[in-house]
Structure formats: C-alpha cells, structure tokens
Amino acid sequence: MTEQGSPRQQGNNLDPWYHHYAQRTSGLAASEVRALFAVASRPEVVSLAGGMPYVAALPDDLVVGAMDRVMREQGPVALQYGSGQGVPALREQILDVMALEGISGSADDVIVTTGSQHALELFSKLFIDPGDVVLAEGPSYVTAMVIFRSYQAEVDHVPMDEHGLIPEALREHIARLKAAGRRVKFLYTVPTFHNPAGVTLSWERRLEILEIARQNDILVLEDNPYGLLYFGDKPPAAMRSVERDGVVYLGTFSKTLAPGFRVGWALAPHAIREKLILANEAAVLSPSSFSQLVISEYLRNADWRGQIDTFRGVYRERKEAMISALQEHLPELSWTNPNGGFYVWLTLPPHLDSKAMLPRAVTELVAYTPGTAFYGDGSGAQNIRLSFCYPTPENIKVGVRRLANVINGEQDLLDTFAGTGPLSAPRISRTSPNPPTDLR
Numbered sequence: 001m002t003e004q005g006s007p008r009q010q011g012n013n014l015d016p017w018y019h020h021y022a023q024r025t026s027g028l029a030a031s032e033v034r035a036l037f038a039v040a041s042r043p044e045v046v047s048l049a050g051g052m053p054y055v056a057a058l059p060d061d062l063v064v065g066a067m068d069r070v071m072r073e074q075g076p077v078a079l080q081y082g083s084g085q086g087v088p089a090l091r092e093q094i095l096d097v098m099a100l101e102g103i104s105g106s107a108d109d110v111i112v113t114t115g116s117q118h119a120l121e122l123f124s125k126l127f128i129d130p131g132d133v134v135l136a137e138g139p140s141y142v143t144a145m146v147i148f149r150s151y152q153a154e155v156d157h158v159p160m161d162e163h164g165l166i167p168e169a170l171r172e173h174i175a176r177l178k179a180a181g182r183r184v185k186f187l188y189t190v191p192t193f194h195n196p197a198g199v200t201l202s203w204e205r206r207l208e209i210l211e212i213a214r215q216n217d218i219l220v221l222e223d224n225p226y227g228l229l230y231f232g233d234k235p236p237a238a239m240r241s242v243e244r245d246g247v248v249y250l251g252t253f254s255k256t257l258a259p260g261f262r263v264g265w266a267l268a269p270h271a272i273r274e275k276l277i278l279a280n281e282a283a284v285l286s287p288s289s290f291s292q293l294v295i296s297e298y299l300r301n302a303d304w305r306g307q308i309d310t311f312r313g314v315y316r317e318r319k320e321a322m323i324s325a326l327q328e329h330l331p332e333l334s335w336t337n338p339n340g341g342f343y344v345w346l347t348l349p350p351h352l353d354s355k356a357m358l359p360r361a362v363t364e365l366v367a368y369t370p371g372t373a374f375y376g377d378g379s380g381a382q383n384i385r386l387s388f389c390y391p392t393p394e395n396i397k398v399g400v401r402r403l404a405n406v407i408n409g410e411q412d413l414l415d416t417f418a419g420t421g422p423l424s425a426p427r428i429s430r431t432s433p434n435p436p437t438d439l440r
C-alpha cells in the first residue's frame with residue numbers, strides 16, 4: 001500500500017516507480033519503429049529490416065551430432081557452471097578462427113562472452129564514466145550505441161565514405177573534442193562489412209587510424225562479426241593483427257554458426273582481460289558451458305571452414321539479387337555494394353524521409369530499417385539499411401520492387417506539390433545516373 005506522500009506517489013500513472021530508476025536508464029527507450037516491426041514480421045511482409053543470419057543453411061545433423069556427443073561424453077560438465085573466462089579448449093580453438101583474419105594471440109587473453117553484444121556491455125561498464133565521449137562511425141551499429149548511452153556516454157559520429165572511416169575527419173573530431181575539454185575514451189569501429197553501411201575500411205586507413213589512436217591515447221574497440229563472410233577477395237586483416245596493446249577485439253559465432261548459442265568473445269591486452277573476466281563473473285558467473293562445449297565439439301569434428309564457405313555462397317547470391325533489383329527498380333539512387341556481410345546502405349532522393357516513409361512501406365508489405373536508427377544525433381533520414389541475409393533471392397526482388405513503388409510514390413507526391421506550398425521541394429531529375437556513394 002502506498003502512503004500519502006511516499007516516493008511511489010512521485011511516479012506516474014503508467015509506472016509508479018518512474019522516479020526510482022537510475023539516471024543511466026534514461027537512454028533506454030524502445031525504438032520508435034519497434035511497433036511497426038511487429039507488423040513487419042507477418043509472413044506477407046518482405047522484411048529487409050533485420051540482421052538475422054540464415055541458420056537454415058546450417059545442416060541440422062552437424063549441430064545435433066555435436067550436442068549429442070557433448071551430452072554423452074561431458075554431460076555433467078556441460079550442465080554445470082564453468083569458468084568466468086570460458087572453456088579453455090574453446091579459447092584455443094578461437095585462436096584458429098581469429099588466425100583466418102591475421103590475428104595471433106594467446107588463449108589466456110581470450111574471454112568468452114554471451115554473444116559479442118555482452119562483450120560490448122562489459123567493455124562499456126569498464127571504461128565509460130558519465131559524460132565521456134565514445135567515437136564511432138556515422139552511421140554506427142544501433143545496439144552498441146544503446147549500451148554506450150546507457151552508461152551515459154555521448155556518441156560522436158565520425159563520417160565515412162566508401163573506404164570506411166575517414167582518418168582526416170577522425171583527427172578533426174578528436175582535436176575539436178579535446179579543445180572543448182571532453183574526454184574521449186575509445187573509438188568503436190566495425191571496420192569490415194560495416195553494419196549498417198556495408199563498407200570496409202581500407203588497409204592504409206586501418207594503419208592510419210591506429211596511428212591516430214596511438215598518438216591520442218585512445219583505445220580502439222574493433223567489433224568484427226562479419227569479417228569471414230566475404231564474397232570475393234578476402235578483406236584486409238583485422239586491426240588487431242597489427243596492434244596488440246591498443247585494440248580490444250570482439251568476435252562472435254553468431255554469423256558464422258548460429259546466434260542461438262549466444263557465444264562470442266573478446267581478445268584483450270592482459271590487464272583489460274583481467275577486468276573483463278571480473279566483470280563477466282559479476283554479470284553471469286560464467287557463460288553457458290553447454291553452448292561453449294557444443295561449439296568446441298563442432299569446431300573439432302565438423303568442416304566449419306566449409307560451412308562458412310556455404311554461408312558465403314548463400315549471402316553472395318542474396319547480395320547479388322538485391323543489387324540487381326536495385327539496378328532494375330531504383331537506378332537513379334545510390335547505394336553501397338558490399339563485398340561481404342549482411343547490409344546495403346541506400347541513399348534516398350533529397351527531401352524523402354526514411355522514417356516517415358516506413359508506415360507506407362509496411363502497408364505495401366515491405367520493411368526496412370530507417371537510417372535514423374544508426375545515429376544518435378537525428379541524422380540519417382535520407383538513408384535506409386537493407387539487409388539481404390534472411391529473405392530468399394526471390395523475396396528480395398519482390399521486396400525491392402515494392403520499396404521502389406513506395407519511394408516513387410513519395411517522390412511523385414513531392415513532385416506534385418513542388419512549388420505549391422509548404423510541401424514544396426525542388427524537383428529531382430529522374431534521369432541522373434547513379435551518383436558516387438558518399439556516406440556523409
């Protein structure tokens with residue numbers, strides 16, 4: 001029962017505990033487009049919105065066989081709590097996975113986490129004080145920004161172009177922030193097959209950015225879920241391959257095996273590794289022993305490299321379906337053409353707003369993620385993230401055709417009202433060729 005004048009009465013009608021929450025929860029708001037996505041999950045809607053891997057390309061027997069062997073041979077260990085750092089055998093195998101991206105390290109410096117999402121959370125808990133600045137690409141992975149903000153950091157977006165983060169812009173941002181007396185804690189980057197932009201940081205820029213970070217005493221948080229999912233040539237080696245002390249590297253089995261296991265990892269310099277283990281223990285005691293042992297068994301007995309090849313083939317075909325559909329239906333627009341990963345970043349004609357357009361798109365049975373989701377500062381209204389990972393190539397073509405109808409419909413509306421009043425906007429040439437991509 002609530003007494004007159006008790007703290008509960010300071011709440012509101014929806015939540016009597018409103019005033020009890022910690023200040024840091026103020027950044028924890030449900031996305032404005034969440035309700036629409038509930039509609040978008042209906043089967044008649046082609047969703048180009050989510051980042052769900054196509055786990056159906058993973059043969060059931062590979063997973064079932066690994067689970068069966070784990071339970072028969074190591075059941076009591078699999079069902080028990082484990083170490084806060086992770087299963088030693090799996091940490092050794094993770095070294096083999098990272099070696100494919102040029103990384104060498106010690107299993108002692110690997111911490112297994114509950115997906116790389118949890119590694120982002122633990123890292124943020126260790127490093128962010130309220131008011132700190134986190135540098136990140138503009139646009140940036142939405143759920144990393146949710147975590148950074150939940151620790152009361154401000155995300156400062158550094159622009160990218162088709163070769164990834166622009167080193168000169170990074171220098172300018174750091175100089176401006178320093179001049180303003182702001183404390184920059186780290187640079188969060190997804191250098192390979194970026195989510196959401198689909199671009200890859202060139203090798204030269206990787207080196208330059210590491211040098212800038214070194215000069216300015218800024219730690220680099222390299223998040224690399226997609227690096228092994230390339231469609232043609234291998235991407236440049238990971239930034240961690242050249243810099244041990246200044247980079248914390250995050251990997252995951254979510255995209256190369258399955259996200260349902262919730263197993264990712266961090267590779268960190270010794271001192272940071274130690275703190276990450278303590279934070280992991282405080283948060284979950286230990287990551288799932290069962291999931292770790294199943295993955296370890298899978299890596300030991302299955303052709304996991306061949307399975308990654310299979311995933312590459314699936315995603316390459318879907319990416320090509322998306323690009324050819326864009327060329328066919330929206331030839332006057334520009335988009336990124338990724339060499340791997342899950343995402344294409346589309347630029348709309350000026351004056352169209354991707355968030356405002358989403359309800360109309362869902363009505364026309366296609367969903368996407370508006371660009372505004374990937375910025376903390378309200379930018380991105382002229383962009384859309386399209387994911388090609390989950391729908392079949394046929395559905396991707398249908399989805400892009402529907403999207404083109406939506407965009408052309410919105411454009412026609414603008415054209416109709418051009419010069420006639422508040423809705424007026426300059427007429428856009430429909431005949432201009434596909435302009436060069438610039439993510440700024």
Ligand SMILES: Cc1ncc(COP(=O)(O)O)c(C=O)c1O
Binds near residue numbers: 117118263
């Ligand atoms: C850039 C990036 N980082 C981290 C994650 C989280 O992955 P996990 O399933 O390992 O938690 C994702 C998932 O989409 C991602 O795109």
